Amino acid sequence: xxxxxxxxxxxxxxxxxxxxxxxxxxxxxxxxxxxxxxxxxxxxxxxxxxxxxxxxxxxxxxxxxxxxxxxxxxxxxxxxxxxxxxxxxxxxxxxxxxxxxxxxxxxxxxxxxxxxxxxxxxxxxxxxxxxxxxxxxxxxxxxxxxxxxxxxxxxxxxxxxxxxxxxxxxxxxxxxxxxxxxxxxxxxxxxxxxxxxxxxxxxxxxxxxxxxxxxxxxxxxxxxxxxxxxxxxxxxxxxxxxxxxxxxxxxxxxxxxxxxxxxxxxxxxxxxxxxxxxxxxxxxxxxxxxxxxxxxxxxxxxxxxxxxxxxxxxxxxxxxxxxxxxxxxxxxxxxxxxxxxxxxxxxxxxxxxxxxxxxxxxxxxxx
Amino acid sequence: xxxxxxxxxxxxxxxxxxxxxxxxxxxxxxxxxxxxxxxxxxxxxxxxxxxxxxxxxxxxxxxxxxxxxxxxxxxxxxxxxxxxxxxxxxxxxxxxxxxxxxxxxxxxxxxxxxxxxxxxxxxxxxxxxxxxxxxxxxxxxxxxxxxxxxxxxxxxxxxxxxxxxxxxxxxxxxxxxxxxxxxxxxxxxxxxxxxxxxxxxxxxxxxxxxxxxxxxxxxxxxxxxxxxxxxxxxxxxxxxxxxxxxxxxxxxxxxxxxxxxxxxxxxxxxxxxxxxxxxxxxxxxxxxxxxxxxxxxxxxxxxxxxxxxxxx
Numbered sequence: 001x002x003x004x005x006x007x008x009x010x011x012x013x014x015x016x017x018x019x020x021x022x023x024x025x026x027x028x029x030x031x032x033x034x035x036x037x038x039x040x041x042x043x044x045x046x047x048x049x050x051x052x053x054x055x056x057x058x059x060x061x062x063x064x065x066x067x068x069x070x071x072x073x074x075x076x077x078x079x080x081x082x083x084x085x086x087x088x089x090x091x092x093x094x095x096x097x098x099x100x101x102x103x104x105x106x107x108x109x110x111x112x113x114x115x116x117x118x119x120x121x122x123x124x125x126x127x128x129x130x131x132x133x134x135x136x137x138x139x140x141x142x143x144x145x146x147x148x149x150x151x152x153x154x155x156x157x158x159x160x161x162x163x164x165x166x167x168x169x170x171x172x173x174x175x176x177x178x179x180x181x182x183x184x185x186x187x188x189x190x191x192x193x194x195x196x197x198x199x200x201x202x203x204x205x206x207x208x209x210x211x212x213x214x215x216x217x218x219x220x221x222x223x224x225x226x227x228x229x230x231x232x233x234x235x236x237x238x239x240x241x242x243x244x245x246x247x248x249x250x251x252x253x254x255x256x257x258x259x260x261x262x263x264x265x266x267x268x269x270x271x272x273x274x275x276x277x278x279x280x281x282x283x284x285x286x287x288x289x290x291x292x293x294x295x296x297x298x299x300x301x302x303x304x305x306x307x308x309x310x311x312x313x314x315x316x317x318x319x320x321x322x323x324x325x326x327x328x329x330x331x332x333x334x335x336x337x338x339x340x341x342x343x344x345x346x347x348x349x350x351x352x353x354x355x356x357x358x359x360x361x362x363x364x365x366x367x
Numbered sequence: 368x369x370x371x372x373x374x375x376x377x378x379x380x381x382x383x384x385x386x387x388x389x390x391x392x393x394x395x396x397x398x399x400x401x402x403x404x405x406x407x408x409x410x411x412x413x414x415x416x417x418x419x420x421x422x423x424x425x426x427x428x429x430x431x432x433x434x435x436x437x438x439x440x441x442x443x444x445x446x447x448x449x450x451x452x453x454x455x456x457x458x459x460x461x462x463x464x465x466x467x468x469x470x471x472x473x474x475x476x477x478x479x480x481x482x483x484x485x486x487x488x489x490x491x492x493x494x495x496x497x498x499x500x501x502x503x504x505x506x507x508x509x510x511x512x513x514x515x516x517x518x519x520x521x522x523x524x525x526x527x528x529x530x531x532x533x534x535x536x537x538x539x540x541x542x543x544x545x546x547x548x549x550x551x552x553x554x555x556x557x558x559x560x561x562x563x564x565x566x567x568x569x570x571x572x573x574x575x576x577x578x579x580x581x582x583x584x585x586x587x588x589x590x591x592x593x594x595x596x597x598x599x600x601x602x603x604x605x606x607x608x609x610x611x612x613x614x615x616x617x618x619x620x621x622x623x624x625x626x627x628x629x630x631x632x633x634x635x636x637x638x639x640x641x642x643x644x645x646x647x648x649x650x651x652x653x654x655x656x657x658x659x660x661x662x663x664x665x666x667x668x669x670x671x672x673x674x675x676x677x678x679x
Contacts, residue, residue, distance in 0.1 A: 002476075208420050211473055367423060367424070
């Protein structure tokens with residue numbers, strides 16, 4: 001036991017002495033939560049909108065007020081014609097335009113069809129679609145209220161989004177962030193710290209000692225497991241404090257699943273470190289081989305359903321994909337092990353395979 | 368201390384790609400002996416050490432350390448061997464005491480238990496106990512590395528170029544420490560590229576391109592120099608070098624500092640006679656008066672001679 005404890009002590013000292021890296025590792029979760037929370041929003045607020053209203057009357061005034069009152073929109077201007085629109089869209093000062101026909105009130109009174117044009121800046125298709133949805137909803141409600149009595153049969157569809165009724169993107173990204181941060185802390189840091197020993201030659205001293213490779217690994221990863229848990233808690237606390245992301249399910253289960261994912265990541269880091277001769281190689285391998293898939297192929301940033309099918313197939317071997325299902329399940333849906341056991345089992349299986357692959361490559365000699 | 372040989376290498380071979388790093392290497396190290404492996408960079412010293420400390424496998428041949436096979440008995444040997452690799456292998460961000468403590472823990476022991484073994488070295492290191500290893504001078508780093516190699520009280524010490532890149536004073540202090548350890552009966556195998564360190568060993572072997580050229584006591588290696596050897600001084604060294612090499616009986620002429628070491632090709636010739644011939648030859652070439660005197664060969668002379676012979 002003494003060799004392993006000595007190792008844990010030494011690794012902890014390395015971690016504490018390297019102030020810059022430590023600061024980065026602790027700030028990373030917080031900064032990520034803020035960046036993703038404020039900058040990378042997929043829900044849209046304050047859309048700059050122009051209403052083109054050639055003949056203002058009571059009905060159009062009512063519509064303008066509705067638009068102005070919604071926090072989704074910022075009514076930039078009311079214009080008499082569409083003349084300015086092109087240049088406004090191009091410079092980006094306007095992202096949506098509602099072009100009304102003439103004599104709106106009169107037409108409504110007669111029950112005529114109202115040809116309203118809705119222009120949306122589609123340069124970002126995702127937000128474009130969302131903006132369109134918001135504007136259509138406002139128009140519909142306004143039209144329904146403005147039309148005196150229902151003539152004929154009308155269907156009212158009442159929609160409600162479950163688990164995230166207000167469609168807050170924060171609720172979606174926080175689970176992904178947990179996976180992302182753990183991959184950095186666990187996989188990347190382990191890979192770097194093991195290859196550093198190879199690069200500086202200290203591995204030669206470790207190998208020549210009677211300590212077994214498995215003990216070296218155990219001693220090396222223990223501090224990073226602790227650091228991983230700290231990161232998870234930091235993300236959760238920050239997400240809750242700043243964005244009021246709920247935790248519907250059990251915290252204990254969430255931490256247990258995170259523990260499993262930490263070990264998965266550590267095993268990945270070990271596998272990388274057994275193959276990479278230098279810290280630089282290890283870093284690149286971890287970035288390209290782990291962080292990119294964790295971001296792109298896990299459903300964190302892009303919905304899995306929108307990936308082309310080869311990438312969808314590939315996503316099955318990305319551990320973060322399964323972990324994300326688990327974390328989203330626990331945090332947003334309050335799901336428990338009875339619903340999440342399959343994903344947990346897949347994750348556990350991957351971990352075992354990775355540990356075997358990693359330990360088979362651990363050498364007891366230099367060649 | 369056991370009575371058997373400390374090291375017993377038989378026909379060791381090791382190849383890296385096209386390079387023969389070790390070619391049929393055989394030697395013994397007696398118990399309690401301070402044994403030097405002398406050779407330039409790339410001679411194969413590090414490969415030899417790594418095989419002896421169980422870090423590399425030989426392609427052919429076998430080696431026993433403390434009467435244990437380096438391939439089969441690696442776990443037992445790793446507990447009993449003290450090894451100091453050629454590259455500085457301590458953690459620069461840990462303090463002197465922390466480094467030592469870590470290596471003690473690695474071998475499942477404590478610094479306190481090794482107090483007596485490491486006392487002479489620790490006395491010099493203690494003032495710097497709290498300093499980070501990265502901030503030590505080259506000489507102190509090597510002492511700390513030696514201390515770490517000793518902390519589990521090994522029964523044999525293998526040091527790969529411990530004094531390379533260390534200043535002259537620290538080198539002498541380091542060899543002083545080795546002498547003290549040897550006095551306690553600890554067998555030590557040490558490699559060095561510095562010929563002058565050979566005289567500090569009980570026995571040395573000269574190594575070049577993976578082969579051992581000669582293995583003997585340092586004084587004996589000089590004495591066994593097979594030809595008359597003379598030191599030639601005076602005039603321009605370069606001019607002298609050119610002329611001497613053209614002398615019909617010259618076997619080898621090498622510059623040694625301010626002098627030239629001249630080896631005659633005639634094995635049985637009397638040194639005094641050769642000296643007279645040389646003086647006359649140089650004078651006839653118009654270089655004026657030079658001093659020529661017979662000298663006893665040193666390790667470096669022997670090394671050059673054996674190297675040239677090996678190449679021929």
